[in-house]
Amino acid sequence: MNNWLNHQLQAIKLVLSRMHANSLSSSMISLVIGVAMCLPSLFYIGVDNLSKLTDHMQNETEISLFLKLDVSHDTISEIDALLAKKPEIKQYYLVTKDEAWQQLQAKSKSNPDVNDAVNQLGKNPLPDAFFIQAKSVEPDDLASLKTSLQSIPGVEQALLNTEWAKRLSTMISLSKKLIFFIAALLAIVLLVIIGNTVRMQILTQQDEIEVSYLIGATNSFIRTPFLYAGVFYGLFGGLFAVLMILGITLTFNYAIADLSSLYNSDFSLTIFNGSLFLTVVSTAVLIGWLGSYLAVTRAIASVIQLQKNH
Amino acid sequence: MIKFDQVTKRYPGSDEVLKNVSLHIEAGEFVFVTGNSGAGKSTLLKLIAATERPTSGTVLIANQNVSQLKASAIPFLRRRFGLIFQDHKLLYDRNCFENVILPLRINGVPGNEAAKRVRAALDKVGLLHKEKAMPITLSGGEQQRLAIARAVVSRPSILIADEPTGNLDANYAADIMAIFYAFNQVGVTVIMATHDALGMSATQNRVLHLNQGQLMQSSPSITGINQTASNSDVSTS
Numbered sequence: 001m002n003n004w005l006n007h008q009l010q011a012i013k014l015v016l017s018r019m020h021a022n023s024l025s026s027s028m029i030s031l032v033i034g035v036a037m038c039l040p041s042l043f044y045i046g047v048d049n050l051s052k053l054t055d056h057m058q059n060e061t062e063i064s065l066f067l068k069l070d071v072s073h074d075t076i077s078e079i080d081a082l083l084a085k086k087p088e089i090k091q092y093y094l095v096t097k098d099e100a101w102q103q104l105q106a107k108s109k110s111n112p113d114v115n116d117a118v119n120q121l122g123k124n125p126l127p128d129a130f131f132i133q134a135k136s137v138e139p140d141d142l143a144s145l146k147t148s149l150q151s152i153p154g155v156e157q158a159l160l161n162t163e164w165a166k167r168l169s170t171m172i173s174l175s176k177k178l179i180f181f182i183a184a185l186l187a188i189v190l191l192v193i194i195g196n197t198v199r200m201q202i203l204t205q206q207d208e209i210e211v212s213y214l215i216g217a218t219n220s221f222i223r224t225p226f227l228y229a230g231v232f233y234g235l236f237g238g239l240f241a242v243l244m245i246l247g248i249t250l251t252f253n254y255a256i257a258d259l260s261s262l263y264n265s266d267f268s269l270t271i272f273n274g275s276l277f278l279t280v281v282s283t284a285v286l287i288g289w290l291g292s293y294l295a296v297t298r299a300i301a302s303v304i305q306l307q308k309n310h
Numbered sequence: 311m312i313k314f315d316q317v318t319k320r321y322p323g324s325d326e327v328l329k330n331v332s333l334h335i336e337a338g339e340f341v342f343v344t345g346n347s348g349a350g351k352s353t354l355l356k357l358i359a360a361t362e363r364p365t366s367g368t369v370l371i372a373n374q375n376v377s378q379l380k381a382s383a384i385p386f387l388r389r390r391f392g393l394i395f396q397d398h399k400l401l402y403d404r405n406c407f408e409n410v411i412l413p414l415r416i417n418g419v420p421g422n423e424a425a426k427r428v429r430a431a432l433d434k435v436g437l438l439h440k441e442k443a444m445p446i447t448l449s450g451g452e453q454q455r456l457a458i459a460r461a462v463v464s465r466p467s468i469l470i471a472d473e474p475t476g477n478l479d480a481n482y483a484a485d486i487m488a489i490f491y492a493f494n495q496v497g498v499t500v501i502m503a504t505h506d507a508l509g510m511s512a513t514q515n516r517v518l519h520l521n522q523g524q525l526m527q528s529s530p531s532i533t534g535i536n537q538t539a540s541n542s543d544v545s546t547s
């Protein structure tokens with residue numbers, strides 16, 4: 001046990017000093033791993049945050065009922081009365097075209113671009129609208145309520161706010177599958193890159209490996225330093241990736257903060273995602289280990305072959 | 311200690327390099343292996359060191375049959391030997407100290423203890439002051455001695471030297487022979503292949519003479535070889 005530990009420590013020391021001696025190529029390979037791990041992670045963070053947003057929206061069961069532009073006040077009161085009688089409706093309120101116009105003008109004051117656009121419109125283009133909260137949250141109930149509302153005379157369009165959110169969430173689940181494939185492809189690329197790096201190292205150490213075998217080294221003695229090399233590449237690469245992810249999400253959050261203030265929202269990307277970081281680093285380490293394991297197993301077999309043919 | 315019984319060795323695609331070799335080497339002996347180039351001296355040493363396996367016959371080392379050992383046990387058998395290769399096999403990418411410490415790393419000797427033993431070994435071959443030098447900057451004789459330091463640093467009970475005085479002039483060769491005699495004096499078994507009679511002519515050591523892979527009778531003054539060497543003599547100088 002003590003001997004085993006000693007062997008591991010020796011191997012780690014050896015590997016770290018070798019990596020230090022080749023610090024340029026070591027940091028290059030770590031950087032490559034970092035970037036490759038970073039890409040799917042950022043994609044994941046984006047999609048994950050989007051899906052949180054849509055989850056939130058899907059819980060809202062609001063139906064917007066836009067009326068025809070030329071409806072009379074009488075028609076509006078008729079519709080009002082009709083809505084009041086409907087048992088599926090929990091509550092509703094009316095925003096008249098004038099109120100909506102005022103709201104738009106008030107909001108646009110703070111933003112010169114929008115203000116220009118609104119002023120150019122000249123007259124009010126907005127319809128009267130009812131905003132309806134249904135009792136049920138079931139998609140089917142909502143859909144049938146929407147159809148019945150659509151058929152009321154004077155109604156231009158009934159909009160179920162969850163519809164686009166639903167479409168978005170299908171896209172999100174598709175994207176998640178896509179991320180999985182991208183990540184798997186990148187993992188294969190990394191395996192090849194790491195494997196190749198370790199193979200090159202083995203070639204430069206070929207003499208040492210050969211002599212070591214002749215004077216009684218075990219397979220594990222030969223193999224261990226290279227496995228640690230792979231593990232360290234993965235570890236440093238994974239940490240690189242975490243730093244890059246942090247940097248990029250932070251930068252994005254400033255931009256998003258500006259954007260979401262326009263939408264009266266306090267939405268921002270979740271910055272610190274511990275389990276994601278843990279996954280990134282441990283996956284990188286695992287890939288590093290596996291890449292070097294595959295390389296070392298094959299390369300050592302060929303070194304032994306070479307030694308035999310001497 | 312080392313026993314060959316009807317050993318034949320054939321490399322892939324080669325003829326028989328060793329034919330029906332039987333021999334017995336006792337602990338503490340100093341044995342020369344002679345023969346022309348290509349006679350099979352190196353091959354014989356490789357079979358003893360368990361870096362090659364016999365094609366047929368049995369090789370017994372400390373009562374272990376090399377052919378029957380599991381692959382995982384071979385490294386531990388090899389660690390009993392100190393090997394000096396015909397082509398040195400020094401590592402030219404590191405200094406003398408780092409070259410000599412390699413067997414200790416393999417044996418799992420911890421750092422401080424290892425450094426002490428490396429210096430002791432370098433001292434024994436007169437290279438302590440060259441600790442930090444790169445092998446390529448050493449003379450031929452110094453490189454030979456470095457190879458000896460690496461072979462003895464793990465304190466093996468058997469030294470196997472393949473033409474350690476190879477291309478050296480007489481002075482160097484005598485130096486190196488003296489080192490081997492000193493080790494033999496303290497009980498280390500020495501098996502040395504050599505091209506010519508240089509350095510061994512004056513000794514009473516047993517000589518295993520190979521002729522095209524066959525073990526011949528050794529010179530009359532010395533013990534017969536094909537019979538078991540019960541009366542083999544420990545070296546004197």
Ligand SMILES: Nc1ncnc2c1ncn2[C@@H]1O[C@H](COP(=O)(O)OP(=O)(O)OP(=O)(O)O)[C@@H](O)[C@H]1O
Nearest residue numbers: 308309310321324327346347348349350351352353
């Ligand atoms: N790995 C190998 N594969 C094929 N043939 C080999 C191999 N090693 C040695 N031989 C052959 O075996 C024969 C004996 O070789 P060996 O190296 O044992 O001779 P040697 O007595 O040590 O010669 P030298 O004095 O030149 O070192 C030679 O004919 C050589 O070509």
Ligand SMILES: [Mg+2]
Nearest residue numbers: 351352396472
């Ligand atoms: Mg030879």
